[in-house]
Amino acid sequence: MKVFAKILCLCLSLTVLVLCCGCGDTGLTTEEGKLTMATNAEFPPYEFREGDKIVGIDAEVAGLIAEKLGLELEIADVDFESIIPGVQSGKYDMGMAGMTVTEDRQKKVNFSTSYAKGIQVVIVKEDSDIKSIDDLTGKKIGAQQGTTGYIYASDTPENGGYGEENVIGYQNGALAVEALKGGKVDCVIIDNEPAKAYVAANEGLKILDTEFTNEDYAICFSKKNDELQKKVNDALEELIADGSLQKVVDKYIKAE
Ligand code: GLN
Numbered sequence: 091m092k093v094f095a096k097i098l099c100l101c102l103s104l105t106v107l108v109l110c111c112g113c114g115d116t117g118l119t120t121e122e123g124k125l126t127m128a129t130n131a132e133f134p135p136y137e138f139r140e141g142d143k144i145v146g147i148d149a150e151v152a153g154l155i156a157e158k159l160g161l162e163l164e165i166a167d168v169d170f171e172s173i174i175p176g177v178q179s180g181k182y183d184m185g186m187a188g189m190t191v192t193e194d195r196q197k198k199v200n201f202s203t204s205y206a207k208g209i210q211v212v213i214v215k216e217d218s219d220i221k222s223i224d225d226l227t228g229k230k231i232g233a234q235q236g237t238t239g240y241i242y243a244s245d246t247p248e249n250g251g252y253g254e255e256n257v258i259g260y261q262n263g264a265l266a267v268e269a270l271k272g273g274k275v276d277c278v279i280i281d282n283e284p285a286k287a288y289v290a291a292n293e294g295l296k297i298l299d300t301e302f303t304n305e306d307y308a309i310c311f312s313k314k315n316d317e318l319q320k321k322v323n324d325a326l327e328e329l330i331a332d333g334s335l336q337k338v339v340d341k342y343i344k345a346e
Contacts, residue, residue: 118159118318119183125161127152128182130170132262134287135342136188136206136307139167148186150338151205151329152309158325169261171236174198177312184322188281190238190305200319201308203326205335209282210239210302213270216294220277223300226252232266232275235259238305239279267292281305283343 119125129148131137137146144165156163166182173185177199190208191201214220220229231252233240240259245251258275260266266278267288279302280288289295309326311319329335 118315118321119161120180123162124164125152125156125159125184126164126166126182128166128168128173128176128185129187130173130262131165131167132264133170133188133281133284135283137186138287147206147338147342148188150341151326151335152184152186154329154334154338155322155325158328159321169236170234174310177310180312180314183311183315183318185310188284188307189310191308192238192241195310198313199310200313200316201310202319202323203330204306204308205326205330206307206339208305208307210242210279210305211282211285212298212300212302213267213278213280213285213289213295214276214298215270216296218276220298222298223302226277229256229276230274231257232260232269232278233257234263234266234280235261237280238303239281242303243279263288267295270295 129137131144136148153163176182177185231243244254244257263284269275270278
């Protein structure tokens with residue numbers, strides 16, 4: 091009996107060992123042959139749903155990167171705020187969501203080469219008395235939770251913000267825009283391209299001429315996965331150099 095127990099023990103530990111080595115494989119991605127990307131598909135034209143498919147600039151560029159790496163792309167649609175924690179814990183291989191590189195985020199994750207620029211803009215109703223960002227003081231501001239728009243707006247007035255008490259965070263851009271239409275907030279601060287898409291899709295809204303901030307978008311990775319970051323960077327740089335990335339951008343953002 092004792093011997094049997096020992097053998098059983100040995101078998102179990104061997105199984106654990108084999109399983110651990112097996113799923114790690116090269117260590118490049120969480121699941122062998124797959125590249126899992128976390129995004130929030132409420133951010134047109136970078137990521138949005140067309141039927142039950144997630145499309146957009148990020149989705150397509152990630153597809154091209156996966157192809158170069160010989161991996162199958164799998165997209166997880168989660169809240170924007172869950173992307174970085176999910177990447178940190180290794181639940182997702184990377185996060186790509188029109189994500190701005192910030193110092194604070196750089197403490198938590200690594201970023202790829204930047205592949206796009208973003209500007210925070212202000213959406214108001216067409217008949218709004220808000221004419222510029224100087225008129226935002228004392229107004230109710232809507233923003234997406236966890237985004238740079240929210241972070242800047244909720245900062246103290248000394249730091250160029252409008253105070254946390256004046257900002258309402260929504261789970262995504264679509265909900266913030268609904269709140270503006272319903273009069274729950276006086277404006278929405280959001281990235282320029284989604285702003286254009288939301289204004290085009292909804293009557294009676296406009297974007298103020300004033301620009302809030304300029305930002306760089308990049309893909310994020312776990313700090314423990316330098317190898318993937320490097321491989322994706324190489325692929326991304328090739329796509330930038332040979333014009334493939336621009337082709338995808340031109341498909342989704344038409345020149346004015
Ligand atoms: N660029 C903004 C940020 O990184 C918003 C991104 C998003 O909402 N998907 O915070």
